[in-house]
Structure formats: C-alpha cells, structure tokens
Amino acid sequence: MTHNSYADSNIRWIYPLPAILFVALLMVFPVLYTTYISLTNWTLTSGAAPSFVGLANYGQVLVEPRFLQALWRTMVFTISAVAVEAVLGVAAALLLNRVFVGRNLVKLLLLLPLVATPVAVGIVFNLFYDPTIGLANYVLESLGLPASSWISDARTVLFSLVIVDVWQWTPMITLIVLAGLAALSDEPAEAARIDGASEWQIIRLITIPMVMPVIVTAVILRLIDALKTFDIIFAMTGGGPGYASETLNLIGYKYSFEYFRMGQAAVILVVLFLIVLACSVAITRLSKRTAA
Amino acid sequence: MKKVGFKILFYGAVVLLAAIVLMPFLWMLISSLKTQVDIVAWPPKFVFSPTTQNYYKVFAEQDFIRYFFNSTIVAVFAVGVSLLLGLPAAYSIARFSQRRLALTILLARLMPGISFLMPWYIIFSRLGLMDTYVALVLSHVLIALPIVVWIMSSYFETIPMELEESAMVDGASRNYIFLRIILPLSGPGIITATTLAFIFSWNNFLFSQVLSMEKTRTLPIAVFNFLSYADIDWGGVMAASVAIMAPALVLTMIFQRYVVSGLTMGAVKG
Numbered sequence: 001m002t003h004n005s006y007a008d009s010n011i012r013w014i015y016p017l018p019a020i021l022f023v024a025l026l027m028v029f030p031v032l033y034t035t036y037i038s039l040t041n042w043t044l045t046s047g048a049a050p051s052f053v054g055l056a057n058y059g060q061v062l063v064e065p066r067f068l069q070a071l072w073r074t075m076v077f078t079i080s081a082v083a084v085e086a087v088l089g090v091a092a093a094l095l096l097n098r099v100f101v102g103r104n105l106v107k108l109l110l111l112l113p114l115v116a117t118p119v120a121v122g123i124v125f126n127l128f129y130d131p132t133i134g135l136a137n138y139v140l141e142s143l144g145l146p147a148s149s150w151i152s153d154a155r156t157v158l159f160s161l162v163i164v165d166v167w168q169w170t171p172m173i174t175l176i177v178l179a180g181l182a183a184l185s186d187e188p189a190e191a192a193r194i195d196g197a198s199e200w201q202i203i204r205l206i207t208i209p210m211v212m213p214v215i216v217t218a219v220i221l222r223l224i225d226a227l228k229t230f231d232i233i234f235a236m237t238g239g240g241p242g243y244a245s246e247t248l249n250l251i252g253y254k255y256s257f258e259y260f261r262m263g264q265a266a267v268i269l270v271v272l273f274l275i276v277l278a279c280s281v282a283i284t285r286l287s288k289r290t291a292a
Numbered sequence: 293m294k295k296v297g298f299k300i301l302f303y304g305a306v307v308l309l310a311a312i313v314l315m316p317f318l319w320m321l322i323s324s325l326k327t328q329v330d331i332v333a334w335p336p337k338f339v340f341s342p343t344t345q346n347y348y349k350v351f352a353e354q355d356f357i358r359y360f361f362n363s364t365i366v367a368v369f370a371v372g373v374s375l376l377l378g379l380p381a382a383y384s385i386a387r388f389s390q391r392r393l394a395l396t397i398l399l400a401r402l403m404p405g406i407s408f409l410m411p412w413y414i415i416f417s418r419l420g421l422m423d424t425y426v427a428l429v430l431s432h433v434l435i436a437l438p439i440v441v442w443i444m445s446s447y448f449e450t451i452p453m454e455l456e457e458s459a460m461v462d463g464a465s466r467n468y469i470f471l472r473i474i475l476p477l478s479g480p481g482i483i484t485a486t487t488l489a490f491i492f493s494w495n496n497f498l499f500s501q502v503l504s505m506e507k508t509r510t511l512p513i514a515v516f517n518f519l520s521y522a523d524i525d526w527g528g529v530m531a532a533s534v535a536i537m538a539p540a541l542v543l544t545m546i547f548q549r550y551v552v553s554g555l556t557m558g559a560v561k562g
Binding site: 172 | 310336385396408434541556
C-alpha cells in the first residue's frame with residue numbers, strides 16, 4: 001500500500017469532486033441556462049438569432065390564461081392527490097402496524113405500485129377508464145351508479161388522474177409511516193392503556209402525534225413529486241381534452257418540444273423550478289428542526 | 293366474541309387493500325392474454341380462453357427486443373457511472389458531514405427533470421449527441437446519482453469510525469481504507485442503491501422521450517407509441533406493459549427488504 005499524504009489530507013474534496021463536476025455541468029449550468037433563455041425571445045422554429053428581451057416573456061406568459069389555468073390545475077391536482085394519499089396512507093399504516101399472518105406479503109404488494117413504470121400504469125388506467133369497454137364504468141353500473149366519461153370529459157379528467165396518482169403513491173406514505181411507527185417506543189401507549197385510555201384515544205392522542213414528523217416529511221416528499229407529475233398525464237390525456245388536464249409540467253413540455261418557443265417555455269420552467277425549490281427548502285428546514 | 297369480530301373486520305380491510313393494489317396489475321395481465329375480440333367485449337369478460345398471441349406479436353417484432361436492449365444498456369451504464377461518482381462522494385459526505393454537498397446532489401432528485409431537459413436538448417443537438425447512448429446515459433445518471441449518494445451516505449454513517457482509525461494507525465492510506473475496508477462492508481447498501489437506481493432509470497419516460505429517437509429508443513417510449521394508432525391494439529400494449537414492468541417487479545420481489553429500506557430511509561431518519 002502506497003501512502004500518498006497529499007491525497008490523504010485532501011480526500012474531503014478529491015472524493016466528491018467528480019460528482020460535484022457532474023452535477024455542476026448537468027444540473028446547475030442547465031438551470032442557469034434556462035433562466036438566461038427565459039430572458040430572450042428564442043424560438044427554434046424561426047431560425048433568427050435570439051435577442052435579449054429582459055422580462056418581456058415573464059410579462060407575457062405570467063398573465064396568459066392558459067398558463068394561469070395550468071398553474072391553478074397543478075395546485076388542485078397536487079393538493080387533492082396528496083391530501084387523499086396522506087389520509088389513506090396513514091390509515092393503512094395504522095391498520096397494518098400489528099403482527100398478523102401475511103404481513104410481509106402485504107408489504108411486498110405495497111411496494112409494487114411504487115416500482116411500476118408510470119407510463120404503463122397510465123395506459124392500464126386508460127383501459128380501465130375507456131367509456132365503452134372499461135372496467136371502471138362496469139363497476140359503476142354494477143353498483144347501480146351512472147356511467148362516467150372519466151378522462152374524456154373536461155369536468156372529470158383531473159379527478160380521474162388524481163385517482164391514478166393516489167393508487168400509485170399512497171403506498172409510499174404507508175411504508176414510510178410504517179417504518180416510523182416501528183421506530184417508536186411502546187411505553188407511552190402502554191402507560192395510557194394502563195390508565196384506561198381507549199384504542200382510538202391512544203391512536204389519536206399518542207401514536208399520531210409521536211409519528212407526526214415522519215408523516216410531515218412523507219407528505220412534503222409526495223408534494224414535491226406530485227407537483228412534477230408528468231408521465232401519467234402525458235400518456236393518458238396529453239393535457240386534454242382541450243387543455244383540461246394541462247399542468248405546469250405539461251405546458252412546459254409543449255412550449256419547449258412541440259411549439260419550440262424556448263423563451264416562453266423557459267419562463268414556465270423557471271416558475272415550476274421555483275415552486276419545487278420552495279417546497280425543498282421547507283423540507284430541509286423541517287428536517288433540521290426535527291433533528292435538533 | 294368481540295375479538296373474532298375485530299379479526300374478521302381487520303382481515304376484510306387487509307384483503308380489500310391488497311385487492312385494490314393488485315387490481316391494475318391483474319387486469320393488465322388478464323388483458324394481455326385476451327384476443328382483441330375478448331378485450332372489447334361488453335360486459336368485460338372474466339372467463340375467456342387465454343392466448344399468447346399478443347406476446348408473440350410484441351416479441352416477434354424485431355424492434356421491441358432492441359428497445360429492451362436499449363433500456364438495459366442505458367440503465368446499466370447510468371447506474372455504473374453513478375456508483376463510480378457517487379460512492380466516493382457519499383463516503384466523503386458521511387465522514388466529513390458535508391451536509392450542503394449532500395443537499396445539492398439531492399436537489400437533482402427533487403427538481404423537475406424538464407428544467408434541465410430543455411438546455412440539454414439544445415446543447416446535445418449542437419454537439420451532435422441527440423439519439424446517442426452517451427446523451428441518454430448522462431441524463432439518466434442525474435436520476436441515479438442522487439439515489440446512490442443519498443442511500444450510501446446514510447449507509448456509510450452506520451459503519452463505525454474505530455475500524456478506520458485502527459487501520460490508519462497501522463499506516464493504511466485513505467484509498468486503501470475506502471476500497472479494501474469500507475466498500476467490502478457495504479454490500480447491503482450497494483444492493484439497495486443499485487436496485488433502486490436501476491428501477492428509476494428503467495422507468496424514466498421524459499428524458500428518453502426527448503433525447504432518443506429511432507436508434508436509442510427505450511421501452512417506455514416504445515410502449516407509449518402503441519397508443520398513437522387510431523385503433524389501439526389493447527392486447528399488444530398490455531403484453532408490452534407486462535414486459536416492461538416485469539424486470540422492476542421481479543427485482544423488487546428479490547430485494548424486497550432493500551427496496552423498502554431505500555425508499556423509506558430519508559424520511560424516517562429526518
């Protein structure tokens with residue numbers, strides 16, 4: 001073994017250096033470049049050299065109804081999906097947090113949606129939702145309910161997409177909360193039981209408050225991912241019918257790679273980026289507080 | 293009596309939960325074994341004579357095997373490069389508590405992929421790298437690297453310092469310690485990171501949709517393209533969906549414990 005004292009005393013930046021360079025080149029630089037593009041009138045279709053236009057794109061895009069509707073829709077989609085996932089996910093975790101036959105199998109099943117290819121998931125749900133041959137309407141009719149148009153109707157499309165996100169990502173919250181519950185001490189609950197507390201009181205007043213930091217972290221992680229939902233929406237509706245399911249991510253994609261209006265697209269990407277960044281800052285603040 | 297009632301209620305709830313989770317997978321599998329006539333039948337058929345013609349059709353088509361190969365190449369190289377870059381970085385983060393560095397790399401996991409994608413598209417076009425494995429692998433490293441760094445830095449923190457200190461007293465260099473002492477002890481962490489990084493690269497749609505064309509097209513794009521025909525061949529697209537999901541599902545079943553710990557670790561640790 002050769003002893004290189006230079007390497008040894010500088011290991012703290014030599015080891016991470018390749019990763020840092022990579023991230024700087026493929027993440028930091030592109031984000032700065034996108035910000036620069038948002039200040040130009042660049043389009044790939046015209047062939048003209050881009051010129052600096054200051055904040056003109058922002059003035060244009062940020063008041064455009066199509067953008068504002070996409071922004072609103074992104075909020076509605078994200079908040080309703082994550083709210084449902086949080087409630088169902090925590091409920092499922094509390095349900096499964098006991099010893100029972102088949103527990104491991106159920107935990108394995110919960111993993112499967114998380115690793116399933118989102119595009120393929122979207123396509124399977126397309127078949128579910130198909131108005132003439134889909135299982136979804138068959139179930140509604142068997143229950144004596146009227147059939148729905150699901151993703152082909154502007155009024156129900158967003159709700160139908162939320163169902164897909166809920167199906168795929170609720171297990172994420174369940175598994176995280178289950179891991180959090182496993183790390184809790186039994187003692188407070190035992191003490192309360194001896195004092196005559198009911199099971200429901202124990203869950204509501206002891207277990208949930210104790211596992212709250214884990215729930216909050218899981219919810220923020222989901223919020224960040226739900227904001228960025230692209231694959232299932234793109235595969236299932238492409239933002240349609242009309243613009244009825246167009247979120248920021250979808251509209252950013254269309255402006256970039258369908259209309260090639262790079263300057264305007266960059267504005268949308270910067271806005272999306274800032275929203276996600278704000279959520280990320282929230283998560284690091286929060287994790288610092290729970291660690292302290 | 294009350295206990296029995298609770299048990300019935302409890303197992304009823306568990307079965308319902310399992311059924312909801314499994315339903316889309318089962319319906320995908322069932323539909324992939326149906327003829328087009330059976331698929332479009334109303335009411336939906338639950339009893340039918342199964343056929344393998346959809347699978348035969350999908351795999352007999354030369355291109356589908358190539359997309360499978362492309363997905364594999366891209367994921368394997370992206371994970372390999374991520375391990376090469378990520379393992380030393382994660383070790384340094386764990387040993388020297390480089391929290392800010394860890395968060396910067398984690399940002400790549402949190403940020404919307406599309407905000408890097410437009411500049412990549414422009415730059416890769418200029419460099420003549422569109423529709424090449426190089427461009428795809430580079431983009432997928434940005435998916436895999438944060439996973440490797442995040443999982444491995446937590447893992448390295450669990451390896452006791454004393455081990456390294458005694459080796460250092462014996463005159464071992466940092467490289468020797470990392471390569472010969474730490475890495476051989478890190479098997480479970482590396483399995484977790486590799487499995488998850490592979491799955492997330494395998495499932496990625498957006499990067500390949502923009503950066504790949506005919507030559508390097510990956511599976512998710514190929515499956516998506518089934519939808520563009522006016523008359524959707526549901527049997528074919530379901531067989532293709534089964535084929536694309538199978539590797540990730542099988543990996544998850546084999547490495548269940550690792551996948552769970554990888555997916556939940558950051559949140560529980562705080």
